[in-house]
Amino acid sequence: xxxxxxxxxxxxxxxxxxxxxxxxxxxxxxxxxxxxxxxxxxxxxxxxxxxxxxxxxxxxxxxxxxxxxxxxxxxxxxxxxxxxxxxxxxxxxxxxxxxxxxxxxxxxxxxxxxxxxxxxxxxxxxxxxxxxxxxxxxxxxxxxxxxxxxxxxxxxxxxxxxxxxxxxxxxxxxxxxxxxxxxxxxxxxxxxxxxxxxxxxxxxxxxxxxxxxxxxxxxxxxxxxxxxxxxxxxxxxxxxxxxxxxxxxxxxxxxxxxxxxxxxxxxxxxxxxxxxxxxxx
Amino acid sequence: xxxxxxxxxxxxxxxxxxxxxxxxxxxxxxxxxxxxxxxxxxxxxxxxxxxxxxxxxxxxxxxxxxxxxxxxxxxxxxxxxxxxxxxxxxxxxxxxxxxxxxxxxxxxxxxxxxxxxxxxxxxxxxxxxxxxxxxxxxxxxxxxxxxxxxxxxxxxxxxxxxxxxxxxxxxxxxxxxxxxxxxxxxxxxxxxxxxxxxxxxxxxxxxxxxxxxxxxxxxxxxxxxxxxxxxxxxxxxxxxxxxxxxxxxxxxxxxxxxxxxxxxxxxxxxxxxxxxxxxxxxxxxxxxxxxxxxxxxxxxxxxxxxxxxxxxxxxxxxxxxxxxxxxxxxxxxxxxxxxxxxxxxxxxxxxxxxxxxxxxxxxxxxxxxxxxxxxxxxxxxxxxxxxxxxxxxxxxxxxxxxxxxxxxxxxxxxxxxxxxxxxxxxxxxxxxxxxxxxxxxxxxxxxxxxxxxxxxxxxxxxxxxxx
Ligand SMILES: Cc1cc2nc3c(=O)[nH]c(=O)nc-3n(C[C@H](O)[C@H](O)[C@H](O)COP(=O)(O)OP(=O)(O)OC[C@H]3O[C@@H](n4cnc5c(N)ncnc54)[C@H](O)[C@@H]3O)c2cc1C
Numbered sequence: 001x002x003x004x005x006x007x008x009x010x011x012x013x014x015x016x017x018x019x020x021x022x023x024x025x026x027x028x029x030x031x032x033x034x035x036x037x038x039x040x041x042x043x044x045x046x047x048x049x050x051x052x053x054x055x056x057x058x059x060x061x062x063x064x065x066x067x068x069x070x071x072x073x074x075x076x077x078x079x080x081x082x083x084x085x086x087x088x089x090x091x092x093x094x095x096x097x098x099x100x101x102x103x104x105x106x107x108x109x110x111x112x113x114x115x116x117x118x119x120x121x122x123x124x125x126x127x128x129x130x131x132x133x134x135x136x137x138x139x140x141x142x143x144x145x146x147x148x149x150x151x152x153x154x155x156x157x158x159x160x161x162x163x164x165x166x167x168x169x170x171x172x173x174x175x176x177x178x179x180x181x182x183x184x185x186x187x188x189x190x191x192x193x194x195x196x197x198x199x200x201x202x203x204x205x206x207x208x209x210x211x212x213x214x215x216x217x218x219x220x221x222x223x224x225x226x227x228x229x230x231x232x233x234x235x236x237x238x239x240x241x242x243x244x245x246x247x248x249x250x251x252x253x254x255x256x257x258x259x260x261x262x263x264x265x266x267x268x269x270x271x272x273x274x275x276x277x278x279x280x281x
Numbered sequence: 282x283x284x285x286x287x288x289x290x291x292x293x294x295x296x297x298x299x300x301x302x303x304x305x306x307x308x309x310x311x312x313x314x315x316x317x318x319x320x321x322x323x324x325x326x327x328x329x330x331x332x333x334x335x336x337x338x339x340x341x342x343x344x345x346x347x348x349x350x351x352x353x354x355x356x357x358x359x360x361x362x363x364x365x366x367x368x369x370x371x372x373x374x375x376x377x378x379x380x381x382x383x384x385x386x387x388x389x390x391x392x393x394x395x396x397x398x399x400x401x402x403x404x405x406x407x408x409x410x411x412x413x414x415x416x417x418x419x420x421x422x423x424x425x426x427x428x429x430x431x432x433x434x435x436x437x438x439x440x441x442x443x444x445x446x447x448x449x450x451x452x453x454x455x456x457x458x459x460x461x462x463x464x465x466x467x468x469x470x471x472x473x474x475x476x477x478x479x480x481x482x483x484x485x486x487x488x489x490x491x492x493x494x495x496x497x498x499x500x501x502x503x504x505x506x507x508x509x510x511x512x513x514x515x516x517x518x519x520x521x522x523x524x525x526x527x528x529x530x531x532x533x534x535x536x537x538x539x540x541x542x543x544x545x546x547x548x549x550x551x552x553x554x555x556x557x558x559x560x561x562x563x564x565x566x567x568x569x570x571x572x573x574x575x576x577x578x579x580x581x582x583x584x585x586x587x588x589x590x591x592x593x594x595x596x597x598x599x600x601x602x603x604x605x606x607x608x609x610x611x612x613x614x615x616x617x618x619x620x621x622x623x624x625x626x627x628x629x630x631x632x633x634x635x636x637x638x639x640x641x642x643x644x645x646x647x648x649x650x651x652x653x654x655x656x657x658x659x660x661x662x663x664x665x666x667x668x669x670x671x672x673x674x675x676x677x678x679x680x681x682x683x684x685x686x687x688x689x690x691x692x693x694x695x696x697x698x699x700x701x702x703x704x705x706x707x708x709x710x711x712x713x714x715x716x717x718x719x720x721x722x723x724x725x726x727x728x729x730x731x732x733x734x735x736x737x738x739x740x741x742x743x744x745x746x747x748x
Contacts, residue, residue, distance in 0.1 A: 066679065067679065070681070091349075093678070112679060
C-alpha cells in the first residue's frame, strides 16, 4: 500500500504544491506589514518563477495534467450540449463560451482554454502569479480573449453572479479553508445549466500516506506542513456540497500520476486524486 | 474574507523584492515580431521526399490545421511528373496501413489512375535448405501489399497537396542551419543560405537518413553499414502470368526479391555484397539476367545435416497435422532487364534513440533506416505520419502549443514501440540469413518452416507488418 501510494502519487505534485503555497503565502501577506523576508523561500520563488512555464520544470506535473483536464472540460461541455454543435471538432470548440478559472496561477490551464476559443477570466490571489500569467499571455498576440484579475472568488462573485458557462477550479480546493463557501461562490458565478469542473485530492489514508507522510516526512522532498490533510476533501463530500447548491454531479474520475514518465491517466480509483464535473440545475 | 488560502505557518513579504527578481518572462520581441510576420509558420516540414510530402498533405487536410500555416522545404527541384511507358526502378511495397493513409488523403485514386502492382501472396525461402514460408491474402482479409513506383506516389500526393491553401511548398530550398528552441523559447528558427529566416512552433525533420535536423538536435544515433548494396532493376518475365506473388529468396550473400508490377514485369531488389554488386552492375544485360536467374533458381549445395533435420522436422509437422512445405509455388524465370534500369544503393541501419526534442520531431528515414529486405522502410515512415497527424491534431484540439513535449513524447513512445521491434526483427533476419554456418542454417530453417506451419504466429507477424 505504501509503495502504491508513492507510485501513484509521485513526488511532483506535493513539490509543486509546496511552491504554489509559498507564492500564495507571499502574496497573501503582501498587505500585511509585519512580515519578514525568508531568503530560502525567496530562492525557491525565483526558481519557480523562471520555471513556471518550463514544461519539464517544477510545474511539469501541472503541464502534463493538461492532457487530461482539457479534454475533461472540453468534452464535458460538448456532452452536456453547452458547446454549439457546429463548433464540435473545430479548432475553436469553446468559442462564445464564458469561462472562469479560479486559482489560475501562472495560466498553465487558462491559456489552452483560451486557445480553444473561450472568453476566459483567470483569478488568483497571488499578485506575482497573476503578473506572470499576464506576461506570458502577452507573448502570444493572438491571445486577446484572456482577462486575468487579482481577486478572490468571494470578491469576484459579487459582480459576476450567473455570468459563466463554466467554472474551473483545478488543484485549488485542497488549499482553501472553507470549501463550502468557496464552492458556493463558484456555483453562484455559473449560469443555470452551467458546468463546474474540479480536480483535487481525496481525503483517504492513501492520500495522507502518499501526499503527506511520504512526501513531507519520509522522503522529505516537500517542506513539512505544505499540505494539511484536514483540508483534503472526499469526492462524496464535494458532491454533497455541490448538491446543496443545486449542482448535479455527472462524472467523477480518479487520476493517477506516474512520476517516472510525468504522465497522468484516468483510473476508476478516486482514492488519491480525482476530477469531477457537475451541472447547475 | 471567508475564503482563505492555506498557508498559515510561514509568511514572507516579497512585494518589495519583486522587481529585483530575475524573471525569465521578458516578452521576447523577436518572437512577437516573427509570430506576426509572414515568415512564421505553425509547422515547418524539412524535406519533401515521400514521407515529408505525405506528411504535409496529411496535416494540411486535417481539419484541426484548417487555420494553421504549414511550410514544406525541399532541396530538390519542383517535381514535374510525366507518365513514362517504362517503369521506374525505384518502387515501394506499401502495406495495407499505408494504403489506408494514402486513400484517406485522396492520393490513392490518382495512383489507381496510373498503375500499381498487387501482392496477394508472399513466398520467402532459404537457398540453403528447403525451408519456406508463404503469406497468402486469404489468410488475411486484405491484400498483402501494393507495389507503387516512388515517383507515381509522389506525384499523386503532390496533386492533392497543390490544392491545399494552408500548405506552402518551397523547392530548391537551401537550408543553412536550424536554431532549435532553448529552455524558455517556443519557436525554432530556420536560416536559409539566401538570408531568409523562417520560424515555426514545430519543426518536423523528414530530411532522410542524413538528416540535418537530427544532427542539430544532437540525439544519439545508432547506425551501421551492412557492407551491402541494393541492386534495383525492372525485369521482364519469361512468361505472362498472373503476377501477384512477391518472391524473396535468402542467399548467403543477401536476399533477392521480385515484386510484381504487371503480368510481364517485376521490380527487382537484390541485396548483395558491395563487391558482388559492382560485378553485377558491370555485366552485360544478358549476363545480368543469367546471374539473376541463377540467384533465384540455383540449387545451392545443401548440407546433409540440414536436409536431414528438415526432413525429420517436416515429418513431425505432418504428424501433428500442421502444413509442411507442400504448397510450394515456383518462382518466375527472368527473360530480360529493362535497359538502363539497373542501379545500386548502399544499405545501412540507423536509429535515433530520440525522435523528439522540444519543438522538433523526426519522421521517416530521418529517424530510422532499415535494410530493405522486408520492404518496410517507407511504411515505417508512413506509420509515423499517421501517428503524428493524430497527436498534433489532439494537441491543437487541447489548446496546447504544437511543440509541447507532452504531445511529442507520446508520438515518440508510440512510434518507438512499433518501430524498434520491427527494425530489430529486420536486422535480426539479415544477420540470421547472412551466414552458411550449419547450426544456424538448421535453426533458421526449422524456425521458418515452423512459423509457416503455425498460422496464428504468421498472422501476428503480418499484422504487425501491416500496421
Ligand atoms: C534499394 C532500396 C530499396 C527500397 N525498397 C523499399 C521498399 O520496397 N519498401 C519500402 O517501404 N521502403 C523501401 N526502401 C526505403 C525507402 O526508400 C525509404 O524508407 C524512403 O525513401 C524514406 O523516405 P523519406 O521521405 O523519409 O526520406 P528520403 O526519401 O530520403 O527523403 C528525404 C528528402 O529530404 C530532402 N532533403 C534532405 N536534406 C534536406 C535539406 N537540408 N533541405 C531540404 N531538403 C532536404 C531530400 O531532397 C529528399 O527529398 C528502399 C530503400 C532502398 C535504398
